[in-house]
Amino acid sequence: MDFETREEIDGVRLSFSCIPKSRLQHQRNVVPLGAMYTPLNNKSNIQVLPKEEMLACRQCRAIANPFVTVNNEIWTCPFCGFTNRLVLNQIDPDTNNYVLPPALHETSSTVEYQTGRLSSLPPIFFYVVDTCFVADDVEEFQSLKESLIISLSLLPENALVGLITFGKHVQIHDLLSNDNRAYTFNGSKEYTLDQLSKSLGLLAPGLNIHHSRQAHGSGVDDILGTIGRKFLQPVNIVEYQLTNIIENLATNTFPHSKFKERPERATGAALNTASLLLNALLGDHIKTTGGHLLCFIGGACTSGYGKIVDNLLKEPMRSHHDIEKAQQSTLPSAPTTSTKTKVDTSLFKSARTFYKKITSNLVSMGLSCNFFIGSYDQVGLYEMDEICYKTGGVVVMSDSFSTAIFKQSFIKFFKKQDEDNSEYLDMGFNATLEVRATSDLKVEGLIGNATALPVRKDNPFAEKTVSQTVLGEGSTNSWKLCNVNPQSTYALYFEKLDSGFTSFAFVQFLFHYQHASGEMRLRVTTVPLSIIPDSDIVNLERGFDQEAALVLLARDAINKMQPDNTNAKNKPIITQLAVVKNLDKNLVDFCTRFSVFTPGILESFRLSSSYALLPQFLYHLRRSPFINVFNNSPDETSFVRHVFMHEDVNNSLIMIQPTLLSYDIDTFGAVDETTGLVITEPEPVLLDSLSLGHSKILLLDTFFHILIHHGKKVAEWRKAGYHEQPEYVHFKEFLEAPKKEAMEILMDRFPLPRFIDCDEGGSQARFLMAKLNPSTSYATNPNHLFGFGDRFDVFTDDTSLQSFMEHIQRIVTAQK
């Protein structure tokens, strides 16, 4: 089974599908053993089986799968070796043999079971809306309101909705009153759960009287209680009121000098209030449902807890540089004579701590927090990112709420499932992922948008699968995934121990989630890994997935750079430089391990095709915005990293090494000599400055940007208006072809990428130039000062891929 097929069926990609038997031999392989798991993978149809078909090992509770050995009504659990009885009662009339339960069918490596349990509450969609829009942005606010109202119609009918708006202060809107009432809370104060429920008149959790009433009806109203109902209601009941409230929302800005101050915005308090409110409302039913906090943020948090910058404009927003400096300096800084206002570095530390608390509250409720940002400047995502990282929320970053990026991404957020006009949202709520592995594999951790759960103490076999080494969210074999959509992909890292006399090791993913229908489901994916002799290099190579390997390496590297992962455990700070150095070292080790070369002879260096792409990927990874934060704001870095942590292998690859398609006027529309077909398809070209051309249109896809770059000649023609003349229909088609292609990409991408249409030499072309491998930079062209020739120089000091590789080869071959 090749990697793509497995990914389609099981949603799993492994870095090595064949692993050496011994632990030591495996360690020599440099690349970590890991799996990229996409639980809600929708690339193939998954069987849904009723609860009765689920067979669990009586000892370790692992689920029976096609890989178990069945012998005389007995199946042996591969994870613990326990033998379980298999009740066979159906007889195939044709063969007169007992029919194996569907779970054991060959095709059932991934199956989904209905557990028969329903969530007691429909999913929650809680809106947290910024109302700090100053005079000029009123249109933007209007547009935001429209989007919000549209979104109400996209929700499932029974979804619970609630609304909090904030400016300098936080307002919780009462949905049942026709008077448009709201309860307000001080934006500069941190409320406790107790204070909040008291001031709203909610009973403290534990004192809820409805607890007893649950027996004869656990309807929404019963669970929420009379007062709680004001704030959380099924959308089909309150759609009218909510629409009214949203339409009538007033901005909450306090007078401030436009040239001296930022508006006061208490984002932190709003998030805190929202999480506390839901906590108070759900009370005992805290774990009963999943849902989303939808936060719409129009600017930096400047007031109250979680503020990232003072509201005086003279104080600049923190940059990567400030953050790095603050982390390093332990000595009091020397007095400075500079008159420049310094960034208050204490702010982001305290802000991160504050948001951490909110995160843990949300995670405990199984709610995810999504950020929709409409701001030209930073809003403090860097401080808040933990909330969306750990709860699996999405982040959409746009310049304004009136942009298509926001509007369409937001609508796409409520995408329905593809199959037969399904009413169900294409997402899973409040999920947990548990990983089981055979005894020679241990789980080191997970890197992705999830939070570690404590190890289950009631199952000794769960504990056994946990490795001592911790990577990412580790020390456990189960994680909370508050929000999962079909793209959500998690990187799992395994430690390989010495294997016994088995030919396979197994990993089982138990993905328990709330289906959009409210049903609780369990999806089980079992993946076999072949154990090969230590000396078997052929199979090792065959089982090596360099793309998955790259993504696993990348996630690990990026994860190391997350601020909390370094600070919390008092580890030495891992700087960008250290990470890059580590990547380089890995690459050298990798090349040393897998390349073929004669020591001392540079030209003799060879890598087989299964390994050959990795160095190039790593080169681009080093230059990518995930590692290289230069020229990015902390918010942008947070954003791109967050998206990276969410996407599957293919999309991750695009992010690391953008794809470049080329349309050439000279070949476009020509008839292919061999097939006789008209060539309208673009030609994928190298991400290299050599691919530029005056007569070409280039289509760059970096995942975040879609860029169409017109060569000089093409642009001139277009400006001359040739495409409008009937005799140049061909040229018109040529111009439109890349746009069609771009639209197709735009269609199913979330969040919507930024679309850039530019001409050669134009200012926007910089997005393309920055991505290209500078094989022709001015550094390599001695004549650049004279404008020599028809070259496309990239103005950069970066090394090109060629010289990078040459260097690596030199190091590798120089070794003895």
Next chain:
Amino acid sequence: MASVAASPTNSHAALYTASYNNSQQNQIYQQNPFQPSQNQNPYQSNQNFPNTNNHLSSAPVPKVLRDMNHLSQENEDLSLQQHRYANQVEYTSANDAGEFRSFYTFQNVSPPEATSQFHAVDQGTSSSKFIRSTMYYVPESESLRAATKLPISVTIRPFAPLLASEEPVPLVDMKRDDIGANDDPLSKGPIRCRRCRTYVNPSFQFTNDGKFMCNICQFPNNVVPDDYASVLDGQGYRIDRLSRPELHKGVYDLLVPDEYNFGGPEVHSQPLHHIFLIDISEQSVKQNLPVIIADAIRATLYTDDYDLDNYDPNEPETPNKRVKQKFAFIAFDKSLHFFNLSPTLESTQVVISSDLEDPFVPFSEGMFVDAEESKNVIEDALNQLESFCSQETVADSETCFLAACRTAMLCLEAVGGGKITSILSTLPTWGPGALKYKDNKNVGRSPAPLMEKRLYSVDNEYIKLLGRDFVEKNVGLDVHVISPTSVDLSNIGWLSSITGGTISRSSNFNFERDGRSLTAKIINSIKKASGYQGQLKLRCSNGLQVSQYYGTSSSIADTSVVGSVQDPVIPVLNEDQTFTILLEYDGKLSTKLDCHFQAALLYTDPDGVRKVRVINLVVAVTERLEDAFNFADENAIVTTIVRDTLSFVGKQPLTELRESVNSKLVEIFTQYRAMSEYGHNTTRTLTNQLLFPDSLVHLPIYLLAFIKSKAIRDSTAISSDVRLADLYQMLSMPIERLMYLLYPALIELHSISEEEAEFEPTNGFFSLPKSKEVSASHLQKGVYILCDGMKVYVWVHPESNMMLVKDLFGDQVESVEELNPLIDELPELPTHISEQARNIVKYFQTYIVGDSSLESAGIRLVRPGIDGVEHEFRELLVEDSLRGSMATNSSLGYPEYLSNLHKAIRVKLDNDSSSNKVKQSVTNAENHHDTLAQRLIHF
């Protein structure tokens, strides 16, 4: 000057006038500060005034009461009602030529009785409408003053309403913006004395060399700025003085530059911001208050040409640029309900906050709005307010009024302060600063002094801090209490009082009967607001200094807000505010000069224009005791004594206060008697006669009424809230209202003549019929209208003539018992008597009570033996002794009181030691210029 004498019908007066002319008139003229020879008044020389000789010559003489045994209210000389009537008639009745007498502020010395309507002509010193002094001949030294035992004080009403026929207060642009920024900041804005900072006024003496001398401090070297220089005419006056109001008027407003803004030149002055703070707790909803408030707000904002009232067409702004007052609503129960009134909204948004510990302003835009722009949204908000009354949900029973006040203050802080108009229906017991009932263990007994101190003084720390913040941030609070139980006015009333707010209290509220009066009160709170961010400063001639302010923040002791003699800051100003300022000697006044007062009130008017209202008063200085007595002003003296006494409530027991009022009266009369016996009328001393200073004839009845007033009456049946509500109102109400409050007007309907009780069409004067003495013995079986300055009562005897009753209440009425006890107005009937009665009520409501929007409504029907309010009515008959539980021993009838007074004087004079002291003080005052030899003769 005793105006009794001015009445031509008074034979005594005529007699006295003749004798007085011979002996004293010349001297008076010599003392008259307004003689041309003194070059003080520019008008004397070039203006022809009507001959007022008759008036001036009616100088006072001692009044002698022949027989103590026949003392009665009928005595014309002693009748206050007669005095008021006579004084009133003098100004409001036209002479044969159809002309009305005017009061000329320089020529006519003593002002008319405070209760009179009169037309004043401002001649460079202010009329008594704006400032009233206790003495119009100020003693030159403390010892002379001490011999009179009379206080020297002025009572200022900066925004006194004027008659339509009177010239409005002129506005002078003194911004003088063209002065370069580099100049001395002290030279910016109005012309002022460099030493004492007196504002330019008609008494500045300009010289030809571009300097001027200050009339207050006599500093001669002030330099006139070039842009203000003018040539002097032959008599030494600036030739431009008639074109400049500040050089020939007693009262004027000065526009001042930004340097005078509150908070400095960078802060832009805002129009006045109002917050309605509305109680929506259970008690309030029960009484339907939200409905009334909503109505009142509608009436305030949308009926009549309210906005046009404020609009001064002379202002340089174009109408569309005009800034307006803004309004906000906050309702409160246990939490605060803010209404977002932004005009961009379709309907209002209610924002509820229950965080009372850290109050905050939930939103900014839409908090304060223009009434016109947000009309629809406001209407929606008011509807919601009304719907609180119809909601099925149970309203909170407690309120967080004080936290609401603090929040309102935070809202107003951002706009430079403003006014809170609040409705309170119950003791605020929720949230920070919650109040407790002050348990009074002395129910049924007179409380012990310690208990009194606790009952009547502020003891809540939250309120003390709030008070300080209010004053600092220029937030004023009007409280309308509608509660049958105590709301602890000792705290809340204090808060309102120091911020320039008004307090009204209604304990027995009935929606049908009292709704309209409450509406009128709320309308008044808004419409009568005449400015905010006020700072009052009184400057006076060398020799005097300010000793005490009453009725403002700086008069309330035990506040660390500001010291007791610091110039008061008055957060909000209204038309009815009066401030009494007590003066003391720090030297000697010069008899060669006059005594000048200048009250300057720096304030921001409701449209956000920063102004100074300057009120100048010039009075003469005398070295003669008689002058001091004869030109004393009864109204001002009563006001001062009342306010001085009230300022000790909470510090001294009420018994002591009452005693001190009595002894004050005895002292004054003793001094007068001593003076009369010694100086001039030794022959006329008769021990069985009570000598009244002519100008102070009614002092005993006023002070008797004061002792019987609810504020300090010796009674165990009056709750502390009732006392304090009256007390705080008495501290700041206009003098005429205070006079009526002490001694009500009582009109007998069945005896008024055809021509009376009509409004004069030309100038609005009202021919008020002569009142009856307020005594039960004067009540016949008929209909009476009584006004005590706060309320208007209609007293209907059950056995009244049914013709009269039908004419007043309608033909359908068959007996007095049938009348609806809840009516609050006399029906409009075509009968003449009905019109007259309604006119009388309207006059009282408009001019005395000050609720002009009530027209002729808002009355209380009193039927003896039928209505419970009779009890209340009885208490107002101050000449009678009060019976039963209403009061105890100190509530004597008037005749007894006078005879007690007489006895006390006699005892005091007969007692050797005290008599000597008195005599000596009088002698000293009279003769301290004399040589030792001369003085020895007297002994």
